[in-house]
Amino acid sequence: MAVSDSLIDTLFDGRYRIMRKLGAGGMADVYLAEDQELGRRVAIKILNDRHANDDQFIERFRREAKNAAALNHPNIVSIYDRGNAEDTYYIAMEFLDGRSLKELIVGRGAAPINVAIEYARQILSALRFAHRHGIVHRDIKPHNVLVDGEGRVKVTDFGIARAGTSQMTETGSIVGTAQYLSPEQARGGEVDPRSDLYSLGVVLYELLTGKTPFDGETPVEIAMKHLSTPPKPPSKLRPDIPPELDKVVLRALAKSPDDRYQSADEMEADLERVARGAPVSAATASTQVLRIPPPAAAADSTAATMIAPPSSARAGYVPPPVVEEEEFEERGGPERPLWPWLVAAAFVIAAAIAGFFVWHELSGSKTMEPVKLYVGEPQAQAERQIRAAHLVPEVKKGSSESYKKGIVFNQNPSAGSHVEKGGTVTISVSSGPPKVSVPDVKGQQWTDAQQALTDQGLVPVERIVPGNTKGQVTATDPPAGKSVPKGSKVRVNVMSGPAHADVPNVVGDTLAQAIAALHQAGLNPNPTFVDSTAPQNQVIHQTPAPGTSATKGSSVALQVSNGPPQVGIPPVVGETAQQAVTDLEGAGFSVTQQYVAVADPSQDGIVQSQSPEGGSQATKGSTVTIVIGQHSPGPPPTTTTTG
Incomplete structure (x- = not known):
């Protein structure tokens, strides 16, 4: 598959709708995508074509996803998913609508002092969390720090991070960016x-300051300065920087790790x-920036290593110090101190002594064979190479999270060392990642299940499914109890x-209409x-009110009219018309009067009949008709309604 802009507006891996390109790097391209399953925007990082078949790049890419997925922290970019599709590999991660710290520095120059301190403290929060989980980032630089519109910082790109300590070079080159390398990384x-x-x-x-402490024409020149050149205090470039902040920066930049901050907590406390406005710690105030670690600390020729130094490296080699003039004093200032020259002289003497012993060993009667880099090689190939170098391979098997089955993941001695001819080189060959059991998280909340799976070394992937209990886990795939390789993805069904x-408006409807x-x-x-x-049967009130939102399946209370109340009709037959009207209206009825001719003069003006009949029930306010006798000849009977 061609990883190019042709991906835009396509559905990647059947799930991610690619929207636009966010950026490109040497290893991968990054796109903004819409997750069709979860309905959220993600940044999807897709390995370039030229690296999609390169095992080293694939391993680095896979390691980035694994390391970051295990680190759930507000200052670390979250990893949502990872996989391979269309002949390449990808990582789906949290999309942060912001810019890298490098872009901000290039675009705006030096940051306000309070902002710089705040950004550094947030990065320290991320590093503290990673370090406590055994992860060293190894490539901290402003390019790998994102800042959103609210000033929130997130660290990304754990591509060269590893658990624990190991040497940090790859075949023939140093991994990382020269301007930001620590001295120990620079020397391998x-x-x-x-x-x-x-x-x-x-x-x-x-x-x-808007500038890095060391610069040069080549990465090697910059690396040499990291090893032996003291940095100018930041206040020399920006006078408003307080002396206490100078001390924090200079302690962080100490050449010897023992002179630096020993933890993220310690550095954060000083910031x-x-x-x-308080003074920094006493340890920070007395930091020796230039003190060079002894040559023995540079590399141990017999120590096991995950990734070996370049073939040109020699165990114990440390480049000579380069002490630049005018680092701390302006031209024409007081006489320069003598201590940098003493350090340089001591260093040269130590290097000479070390060189003598190396010469003595190499010129002796023993034949020494160089040890090459076997990490990353298939077992059979590594054994052939070791034998070809007149050495004896010793194979140990072990599980590895980083290397496929049958691949060498460790060696002793390390590459660049020398071993007596016929000596033994021990290689550790991967039997694949260790197996772990999927924990039973059914019934737990998503956040608890996520933590349980992560603690087990698995990568939880949320899958939203219908269900009434929001956030509760219903099942996992693979299921609980199944043994899977550490680092495997586990899809977790979580109820929505x-x-x-x-709620519709049913006030005024009949009960039947409202129910429907x-x-x-x-x-x-x-x-x-x-x-x-x-x-009767008309809805006169409802709860919840019309237009509000209610849970499906919940009840809506309705008040339904029984109709107007029924009252008894007074019997008025035999009463005078006037009395009958008074009685009926008093009971709440309207009265309609009709007349009928009568022969008996005594019945003149007397109610002859009524409808409905007296004593029956009728709706209050309804009409009762009375018929009144009329004796004297006159006009025809009429009808009159009162009430």
Whole structure:
């Protein structure tokens, strides 16, 4: 598959709708995409064509996803999904609508001091979390720090991060960016969390001054300066930087890891002191920036290593110091101190002694064979190469999260060492990733299930499914109890919560009409009959109110009219017309009067009949008709309505 702009407006891996390109790097392209399953925007990082078949790049890419997926922290970009599709590999991660710290520095120059401190503290929060989980980032630089519109910082790109300590070079080159490398990375030595703190010191220096502490024509020149050149205090480039902040930066940039901050917590505590105007710690105030670690600390020729130094490297080799003039004093200032020259002289003497012993060993009677890099090679190929070098391979099997089955993941001695001819080289061959059991998280909330799976070394992937209990896990794939390779994805079915419906307006409808409308909306009517002057069976009130949202399947209370109340009709036959009207109207009825001729004069003006009959029940306000006798001849009988 051609990873190009032709991806835009396509559906990648059957799930991600590619919207636009966000950027490109040496290893991968990054796109903005819409996750069709979860309805959210993600940044999807897709490995370039030229690297899609390169095992080293695939491994680095896979390691980035694995390392970051295990780190759930507000200052670390979240990994949602990873996989391979269309002949390449991808990572779906949190989309942050912002810019990299490098873009901000290039576009705006040096940051305000308080902003620089705040950004550094947020990066330290991310590093603290990663270090506590055994992960060293190894490539902290402003390009790998994103900042959103609210000033929230997130660290990304764990592509060269590893758990624990190991040497940090790959075949023939140093991994990382020269301007931000720690001295131990520059010499191909072991790294630990203090290496990240050095790189953060470079980032903070650049934030405060707009420049990195060391620059040069080539990466090698820059690396040499990291090893032996003291940095100018940031205040030399920006006078408003307070002395206490100078001390924090310079301690972070100490050449020896032992002189640096020993933890992210320690550095953050000093930055917090600077932010409130307090003095830094005593250890920071007395830091020796230039003190060079002894040559023995540079590399151990017998120590096991995951990734070996370049073939040109020699165990114990440290480049000579280069002490630049005018680092701390302006031209024409006081006499320069003598200590840098003493350090340089001591270093040269140590290097000479080390060189003598190396010469002595190599010129002796023993034949020494160079050890090559076997990590990353198939077992059979590594064994052939070892034998070809007149050495004896010793094979150990072990599980590895980073290397496929049958691939060498460790060696002892490390590459670049020398071993007596006929000596043994031990290679550790991967039997595949260790197996873990999928924990039973059914019934747990998503956040708890996510933590349980992550603690087990698995990668939880949320899948929303219908269900009334929002956030509760219903099942996993693979199921609980199944043994799977560590680092495997586990899809977790999580209930979306009850569906909702808009409550229709049924006031004024008949009960039958209201029931039909509510059922159609997925709601249940709950009628109560009340006395009312409204027509019988008419809905006069409802709860919840029309237009509000209610959970589907919930009840809507209805008040339904019984109709106007029924009252007894007074019997008025035999009463005078006037008395009958008075009695009927007093009972709440309207009266209609009709006349009929009568022969008996005594019945003149007397009610002869009524309808409805007296004593029966009728709706209050309805009409009662009375018929009144009329004796004297005159006009025809008429009808009169009163009330």
